[in-house]
Amino acid sequence: MTKLLQTLVDSIAVGSLYGLIALGYTMVYGILQFINFAHSDVFMVGAWLSFLVAVRIGGQTATVEPSVAKALLVLLTAMVCCGALGFTIERLAYRPLRQAPRLNVLITAIGVSLFIENLGQLKWLFGAMPQPMPRLLPDRPLFALAGVNVNLLDVIVVGTAAVLMLLLNWIVFGTKLGRGMRAVSYSPPTAALMGVPVSRIISFTFVIGSCAAAAAGFLYATKYITLQQPAHETWIRLGLKAFVAAVVGGIGNIRGAMLGGLLIGLIEFFGAAYLSPNLRDVYVFAVLILVLLFRPAGILGRATVEKV
Amino acid sequence: MALLEIRDLHVHYGAIHALQGIDLIIEAGQIVTLIGANGAGKSTTLRTISGLLRPSAGTLAYDGQSLIGQPPHEIVRRGVAHAPEGRGIFANFTVAENLAIGAYARRDKGGIARDLEWALTLFPRLRERLTQSAATLSGGEQQMLAIGRALLARPRLLLLDEPSLGLAPQVVQTIFQIIRAINAAGTTILLVEQNAHMALQTAHYGYVLEVGRIALHATAAELAASDRVRRAYLGVA
Ligand SMILES: Nc1ncnc2c1ncn2[C@@H]1O[C@H](COP(=O)(O)OP(=O)(O)O)[C@@H](O)[C@H]1O
Ligand SMILES: [Mg+2]
Numbered sequence: 380m381t382k383l384l385q386t387l388v389d390s391i392a393v394g395s396l397y398g399l400i401a402l403g404y405t406m407v408y409g410i411l412q413f414i415n416f417a418h419s420d421v422f423m424v425g426a427w428l429s430f431l432v433a434v435r436i437g438g439q440t441a442t443v444e445p446s447v448a449k450a451l452l453v454l455l456t457a458m459v460c461c462g463a464l465g466f467t468i469e470r471l472a473y474r475p476l477r478q479a480p481r482l483n484v485l486i487t488a489i490g491v492s493l494f495i496e497n498l499g500q501l502k503w504l505f506g507a508m509p510q511p512m513p514r515l516l517p518d519r520p521l522f523a524l525a526g527v528n529v530n531l532l533d534v535i536v537v538g539t540a541a542v543l544m545l546l547l548n549w550i551v552f553g554t555k556l557g558r559g560m561r562a563v564s565y566s567p568p569t570a571a572l573m574g575v576p577v578s579r580i581i582s583f584t585f586v587i588g589s590c591a592a593a594a595a596g597f598l599y600a601t602k603y604i605t606l607q608q609p610a611h612e613t614w615i616r617l618g619l620k621a622f623v624a625a626v627v628g629g630i631g632n633i634r635g636a637m638l639g640g641l642l643i644g645l646i647e648f649f650g651a652a653y654l655s656p657n658l659r660d661v662y663v664f665a666v667l668i669l670v671l672l673f674r675p676a677g678i679l680g681r682a683t684v685e686k687v
Numbered sequence: 688m689a690l691l692e693i694r695d696l697h698v699h700y701g702a703i704h705a706l707q708g709i710d711l712i713i714e715a716g717q718i719v720t721l722i723g724a725n726g727a728g729k730s731t732t733l734r735t736i737s738g739l740l741r742p743s744a745g746t747l748a749y750d751g752q753s754l755i756g757q758p759p760h761e762i763v764r765r766g767v768a769h770a771p772e773g774r775g776i777f778a779n780f781t782v783a784e785n786l787a788i789g790a791y792a793r794r795d796k797g798g799i800a801r802d803l804e805w806a807l808t809l810f811p812r813l814r815e816r817l818t819q820s821a822a823t824l825s826g827g828e829q830q831m832l833a834i835g836r837a838l839l840a841r842p843r844l845l846l847l848d849e850p851s852l853g854l855a856p857q858v859v860q861t862i863f864q865i866i867r868a869i870n871a872a873g874t875t876i877l878l879v880e881q882n883a884h885m886a887l888q889t890a891h892y893g894y895v896l897e898v899g900r901i902a903l904h905a906t907a908a909e910l911a912a913s914d915r916v917r918r919a920y921l922g923v924a
Contacts, residue, residue, distance in 0.1 A: 558784060558787065568739050571738070571759035572768075574759075574763035574792030574793075575760060575791050
């Protein structure tokens with residue numbers, strides 16, 4: 380029972396991070412029908428920027444007093460900077476290829492990804508060594524449930540992710556801007572005829588997807604402390620799992636991305652806890668294969684025949 | 688001054704020379720029809736006016752100002768709305784959302800509400816179905832939605848691409864009556880049709896497009912009476 384609950388807590392915390400990252404993949408796919416491979420790098424940059432800002436405002440690890448105000452400052456800085464990064468990537472790398480075949484854009488995305496990973500390793504940026512994230516948020520047991528400690532930090536991680544997801548859900552389904560996004564994702568030329576500024580909507584999509592990834596980066600750094608160097612495979616693997624979450628939930632579907640994130644978190648952690656911890660990645664990809672075989676449009680995805 | 692004035696307009700799709708120097712004038716307040724066979728370049732003309740396509744040569748002046756190089760959303764803002772061929776309904780939206788997105792370029796809440804009311808008065812069927820998914824509408828209702836949605840942009844010039852396509856004759860009659868009502872309320876209309884019979888009955892003036900060139904133009908009554916049009920487009924032997 381204890382193990383079950385502990386696993387549940389862990390998987391929800393990680394699953395909500397996957398969900399946050401998956402949102403960026405799924406929104407860009409929904410609008411441009413291409414997989415933005417550089418998205419996991421935006422997540423990585425979000426984590427590293429959080430580290431840089433935290434160190435700048437707090438000094439080294441031990442000396443930072445946990446403070447919600449500081450944590451918020453770090454989070455917002457990371458989100459704003461990554462938003463700008465996402466905007467720039469789209470503007471410089473993808474927009475010139477708007478009319479080009481998808482494969483060209485895909486290859487460009489891989490190029491952008493490699494560029495960021497290598498740029499990030501420069502000494503004056505993030506460097507090529509792992510670093511410990513200063514503790515910005517108190518990490519103490521909040522309450523015990525059937526012998527399982529629920530940590531304040533886990534609650535903050537899940538809570539922040541949930542708030543951001545709700546915010547995004549509201550933007551997409553409750554605002555005029557969101558209606559524009561959904562129109563562009565259905566048909567860019569028709570949306571343009573309605574007076575929707577298509578290029579601006581695409582920019583905006585990259586910006587909010589990148590903000591969500593930055594928030595995930597911040598939460599990841601706060602929870603796991605150790606930041607591997609920018610080109611480390613940890614980042615790629617996390618990004619890949621988030622991508623799997625987007626596909627499993629139904630690529631292009633925002634609520635699907637959130638659901639997929641949680642599902643992947645659950646499968647990974649329950650597999651690791653009850654089957655074998657060495658195969659955790661295998662479970663995730665096995666689920667991907669199963670979904671692609673039996674429900675290729677994803678759990679919440681609709682079959683793609685609806686386009687007129 | 689004409690509301691729309693097109694001079695020597697050329698449009699290419701890669702190597703395909705779809706419009707080969709057309710001239711077309713639309714006087715404010717009129718219904719002008721552009722008829723022609725499938726593939727003549729009618730939709731291309733509309734897509735060029737609304738900014739989806741960039742002409743390779745020629746001029747395109749709306750209300751005395753060039754539209755060339757303007758993005759589509761800016762052209763909508765200036766008062767040109769385009770109900771595209773095949774209707775372009777957002778099947779992932781409700782009927783109400785489809786109508787609302789037609790007003791995307793506007794900010795005048797009161798005006799939008801008035802135009803919505805007017806569109807629903809013209810198309811009462813849509814009022815009954817506001818909360819329904821647009822995908823559940825019949826073809827005729829979808830065409831009504833496409834026109835109603837275009838009205839939400841409060842156009843001075845309304846571009847309609849084959850509104851009768853695939854509809855039963857009765858529904859076509861209804862749609863054309865409403866087109867006349869919209870025009871009577873002051874909106875200038877460029878009506879693209881393959882149904883030359885209905886189009887010439889409805890329009891004031893007409894252009895005949897043949898493989899990328901204007902073959903004929905005259906008042907609708909004159910065109911309907913001309914041998915050439917009767918033989919090629921009205922099915923009269
Ligand atoms: N997207 C496109 N790519 C290449 N050729 C096109 C495209 N759209 C239309 N065409 C060609 O341009 C010509 C005019 O097409 P169109 O304007 O759609 O004709 P109409 O609306 O009169 O039926 C046709 O020969 C058609 O094959
Ligand atoms: Mg056509």
